Amino acid sequence: MYWDGFTAMEQDVRAVVGDPRWTLLPPLTRAHTLAQRALLTPDGSRWLFGAHARWYRLDRVDGRWHLSAPPLHPAIRSDARPHPPGVAIPPALVPAGPDFAYDRGSTQAFVGPDVPHEITERLRALLLAHRGLRREDFPLSGAYREIFARDVASTVAAVWGTIMWCAYAPAFDGNEVMLSMFGEFLARPLPGDDWVRWLPLGSLDALVALYAERMRSGAQQAGLRLAGLMAETATVLRADARFRPRAEALIAMAEPLLASPWLDHHALPGGAVRQAWLARCPPHLVSATLPEWAPGEHFRHTLYDLVEALAYTASRGMDPRAVAAALLAADVAGVCGVSEPAWAPGSSGTARVVTALYPWMDDEQRQALYLALADPAHPLRGCWPAGGVLPAALLPPDRTTAAALLGSAYATGLAWCALTGTPAPPEGFAVPAAVVQCLIHQRDDPRPQEPRAEHRADLEESGAWLFETSNSDISSLPPL
Structure with missing residues (x-):
């Protein structure tokens, strides 16, 4: 067993916030209590387990706390130590109490495991x-x-x-x-x-x-x-x-x-x-209800979900946070286009979208998104689907993981489209479409046998017409 600072601190914060006395504490006391449970990792990053029962990372560039899934590498987690951040904790990051009771359900799409x-x-x-x-x-x-x-x-x-x-x-x-x-x-x-x-x-x-x-x-x-x-x-x-x-x-x-x-x-x-x-x-x-009134926060949460769905890549020597940013870049490029070379003169839909997404990402993920889009030779491009198929290193290990990756990737695509005012492609995004290839041969759950008479002909599962196929640059990127 090794010390895992992130797991230990998450458990501690959950216990503190779950105490009935938490909601009776003055706001400043709650913020101070939370600050005492912040973590410092060897690379100098500061982390905080806060509102919505999720992790936040202090951005070294803009000095703001960003919703950010924590690192999974054992060496980073074991070397994390409690360390007050030295900056005020914004009220929005201090758990209110009820937000810790939120059931997030499942991020799986409806391909693979059927609706029961x-x-x-x-x-x-x-x-x-x-x-x-x-x-x-x-x-x-x-x-x-x-x-x-x-x-x-x-x-x-x-x-x-x-x-x-x-x-x-x-x-x-x-x-x-x-x-x-x-x-x-x-x-x-x-x-x-x-x-x-x-x-x-x-x-x-x-x-x-x-x-x-x-x-x-x-x-x-x-x-x-x-x-x-x-x-x-x-x-x-x-x-x-x-x-x-x-x-x-x-x-x-x-x-x-x-x-x-x-x-x-x-x-x-x-x-x-x-x-x-x-x-x-x-x-x-x-x-x-975040999609209804806070599209930026909704995008942050879906990107967090995508990082969690990619947790299996950590055991393969990859950083799920960087991989998530690379896959986000692949979908942005697939919808908005990417020019070669990346720095051709003129503006592009990609630059507009990236400019709108930057404020909702921390500096590390912004950098990864930027590099994946701007540099065709960057290793992050290796995460992009090729020929409609995921790279072998990113193939999910099982159907459950594939369905969660599909769902979180598609939800992230819809979220960034809503945030930036970009129409979502009716044929799907590049990454979710590639994940589907992992599921198309194992997507149907067995159904119990049932008498034919139980079904009404007008609501039968046939409806063949329903399944007809329907027909729809990074010239420049904003500086970091």
Whole structure:
């Protein structure tokens, strides 16, 4: 056994924050207590286990604390020693208490391990019970008019929208039963190909708009029925860890309306219903709503998830933090383009994106991102997929790890696109698409045998039309 400073300090901070007396301490006392548990590593880096039960690293360039997954090399971890950072701890880094209780669920995508049969069957029952309602009573609104056929009721959209909003990384197996049961309702094939459906992150705005439109039009019972259906769908989904955190948050936002229908009346005239829903989210679930109000923080957390998903590379002599930055660079280059040589005159979409991402990364990861994009001969380029395949050194050791890498890489891609205002590619990002190649021959879980009569023909898993393929420089980079 060796001393692991990061593990020991994390356990210590968790114990301190978990003490009921923590929330009674004055803010300055809490910040001082946390500072006494900061770590100093041999390279001079200062680390702090703080808010959201995650690690932060003090940036030597900008003097700010950045969310940053800790090093995994045993020598670094064993040489880490407690050392007050010598700078004030920002209030945002001091754990409030409830944030340590947040269940992060799973970062896996929906390729490899299928959505459990029990969940898909309960969702099927919800669709069968609500598909036949009158379109006049439940009209589509907003973005759902582009997704669904004109004769589809908004109850179907409410189930779909809940699934998409609750999904951590909505990359789905092309054969996923849960998607194919929506086939007859969709106005066009979903983006992706026969292997994977690359879907956008669900919009809480669009979901809430279904309910708010009915409430504003005077159809209160229809509005409450939609809110109840969203809560019921989320209740089904939370049995799967890939949905659980956001499903719990959505239940907390929508379910109170069933007992107190007047809760949002004050927000309806001014169009502030979405804000009213977010305000109902309890403190221990606020992290689940980060994409809605803090896209930069959301990007930081997904990049942290990506580093954790790459932990297996540490035993192969690589630094997961540098590898994550290199893979981020590969996806940025794949979407925005990269010129050769890297310093050709003129501006580029890549430079714009990188400039927007820099403030949300620490100096080491910024440097790795910069080098991977700017220098074609840099070793970090060796992490990039070639011919649509991951390098052998990055191949995940098993299906579970591959699914987590796929999910975190796709979530990171969607997060940086949202942060920078870049449209996400409908054909997927380069890195997640390469990870899929590790899963396409082992992506389906065995399903229990069941009588054919249990299925309705109109919600069968066939829906072949659903699986048609749909058709979509680094000239300069900002200095570090």
